[in-house]
Amino acid sequence: xxxxxxxxxxxxxxxxxxxxxxxxxxxxxxxxxxxxxxxxxxxxxxxxxxxxxxxxxxxxxxxxxxxxxxxxxxxxxxxxxxxxxxxxxxxxxxxxxxxxxxxxxxxxxxxxxxxxxxxxxxxxxxxxxxxxxxxxxxxxxxxxxxxxxxxxxxxxxxxxxxxxxxxxxxxxxxxxxxxxxxxxxxxxxxxxxxxxxxxxxxxxxxxxxxxxxxxxxxxxxxxxxxxxxxxxxxxxxxxxxxxxxxxxxxxxxxxxxxxxxxx
Amino acid sequence: xxxxxxxxxxxxxxxxxxxxxxxxxxxxxxxxxxxxxxxxxxxxxxxxxxxxxxxxxxxxxxxxxxxxxxxxxxxxxxxxxxxxxxxxxxxxxxxxxxxxxxxxxxxxxxxxxxxxxxxxxxxxxxxxxxxxxxxxxxxxxxxxxxxxxxxxxxxxxxxxxxxxxxxxxxxxxxxxxxxxxxxxxxxxxxxxxxxxxxxxxxxxxxxxxxxxxxxxxxxxxxxxxxxxxxxxxxxxxxxxxxxxxxxxxxxxxxxxx
Numbered sequence: 088x089x090x091x092x093x094x095x096x097x098x099x100x101x102x103x104x105x106x107x108x109x110x111x112x113x114x115x116x117x118x119x120x121x122x123x124x125x126x127x128x129x130x131x132x133x134x135x136x137x138x139x140x141x142x143x144x145x146x147x148x149x150x151x152x153x154x155x156x157x158x159x160x161x162x163x164x165x166x167x168x169x170x171x172x173x174x175x176x177x178x179x180x181x182x183x184x185x186x187x188x189x190x191x192x193x194x195x196x197x198x199x200x201x202x203x204x205x206x207x208x209x210x211x212x213x214x215x216x217x218x219x220x221x222x223x224x225x226x227x228x229x230x231x232x233x234x235x236x237x238x239x240x241x242x243x244x245x246x247x248x249x250x251x252x253x254x255x256x257x258x259x260x261x262x263x264x265x266x267x268x269x270x271x272x273x274x275x276x277x278x279x280x281x282x283x284x285x286x287x288x289x290x291x292x293x294x295x296x297x298x299x300x301x302x303x304x305x306x307x308x309x310x311x312x313x314x315x316x317x318x319x320x321x322x323x324x325x326x327x328x329x330x331x332x333x334x335x336x337x338x339x340x341x342x343x344x345x346x347x348x349x350x
Numbered sequence: 351x352x353x354x355x356x357x358x359x360x361x362x363x364x365x366x367x368x369x370x371x372x373x374x375x376x377x378x379x380x381x382x383x384x385x386x387x388x389x390x391x392x393x394x395x396x397x398x399x400x401x402x403x404x405x406x407x408x409x410x411x412x413x414x415x416x417x418x419x420x421x422x423x424x425x426x427x428x429x430x431x432x433x434x435x436x437x438x439x440x441x442x443x444x445x446x447x448x449x450x451x452x453x454x455x456x457x458x459x460x461x462x463x464x465x466x467x468x469x470x471x472x473x474x475x476x477x478x479x480x481x482x483x484x485x486x487x488x489x490x491x492x493x494x495x496x497x498x499x500x501x502x503x504x505x506x507x508x509x510x511x512x513x514x515x516x517x518x519x520x521x522x523x524x525x526x527x528x529x530x531x532x533x534x535x536x537x538x539x540x541x542x543x544x545x546x547x548x549x550x551x552x553x554x555x556x557x558x559x560x561x562x563x564x565x566x567x568x569x570x571x572x573x574x575x576x577x578x579x580x581x582x583x584x585x586x587x588x589x590x591x592x593x594x595x596x597x598x599x600x601x602x603x604x605x606x607x
Contacts, residue, residue, distance in 0.1 A: 250435075251431060255425075255449035256452035256500075346438050
């Protein structure tokens with residue numbers, strides 16, 4: 088008897104449908120454009136993609152868009168840097184020092200679940216209507232995922248490598264700098280990605296209160312004036328910001344973690 | 351440099367709060383330029399003993415000290431680990447320089463000393479590679495080069511080749527013997543492999559199962575330099591049989607647990 092042997096596990100290998108990815112995105116845009124062109128939906132509710140593109144170009148040429156974008160980016164970058172740095176410092180301290188853990192863990196657990204948007208009115212009360220309250224709410228939003236991820240990364244550092252470092256003369260600070268921080272770097276980058284999403288959300292929320300600039304203001308203002316095309320430009324810019332920050336962080340991660348990228 | 355271990359015991363508390371005695375009254379002297387193997391069944395505390403000598407643990411009872419002159423710019427001890435324990439984010443060169451960095455050696459001197467050890471351990475041309483790009487044997491070469499770079503008076507080796515395949519292990523043993531012939535370091539070599547212990551060492555210290563006690567010290571009456579053919583000599587066979595008879599029952603007990 089002859090029993091044919093075939094690869095029974097073939098369905099477990101997943102083919103990569105690269106073309107389908109492009110089709111999905113293009114399909115959505117084309118369908119949207121087609122729907123808008125039928126004229127059945129008023130422009131007030133659904134402007135066409137090409138219309139949004141034209142409006143965006145016009146706003147770019149007039150400098151209007153750039154002004155909003157600069158204002159938003161300033162808040163974003165400043166809040167991100169402050170919250171991120173504080174998160175890493177707190178995460179390392181809580182992860183490494185037993186006393187800091189005893190103090191930090193319950194405090195983080197108690198404050199982490201607060202939706203940060205809810206703190207915005209309080210921050211405005213404390214810091215005023217100006218830039219500091221906006222930056223502060225973004226920094227808070229970035230701080231928590233960064234602190235928690237850094238903490239987890241520090242905890243995942245291999246005890247064997249720490250002992251090896253000590254065997255070769257490393258003291259506390261050297262172990263933190265040369266073993267724990269590089270061990271935690273992948274988790275820190277995961278925290279940055281989480282933080283980037285939160286930061287964008289809080290940016291828009293903060294820019295909807297008492298400001299005259301920023302993409303969040305643009306979206307709210309255009310909505311109030313029923314300039315739907317302009318509103319859509321704002322949304323597209325926000326989604327581009329999200330995509331770009333994702334790519335940028337990925338690029339930075341490959342640069343900062345070369346021992347992983349080449350594996 | 352001589353290593354003196356005097357009536358050393360190490361106690362641990364397990365999760366239930368019971369006290370476990372890992373090592374019990376260990377007396378051991380390793381002479382300068384001596385190659386001593388510490389051998390025992392798994393769970394005999396031989397790695398614990400090595401960590402105690404390295405100063406990575408404190409003895410519960412007894413004392414450990416090193417006896418001899420230490421020239422400046424050299425470390426007292428250096429360790430080679432079973433799982434290599436290389437820093438994945440450092441290149442081969444940077445791994446080898448690690449101990450020198452911690453000793454405060456200037457960058458140029460670090461690079462020079464690292465380069466010398468890389469040449470000596472057959473790692474020339476691999477300086478810029480990361481550990482994950484290397485085979486197990488090459489990784490442990492980095493581990494050995496990192497240890498030798500600090501010019502240690504005593505080299506502590508914790509089952510350095512047991513994670514390697516049999517052929518690689520054989521070759522690495524010969525390379526280590528060649529390094530020892532050249533440098534005449536005091537070596538404390540932990541292993542569970544009787545053949546390896548007898549082939550490499552001047553003296554084999556046999557430990558019992560937990561609590562680890564010194565069962566016997568077996569002197570290996572084989573000339574230096576060692577050669578592969580010596581494994582057929584009566585002195586080799588006798589030493590192996592003697593040690594096996596000492597720990598056979600203990601290993602069988604461990605198997606039943």
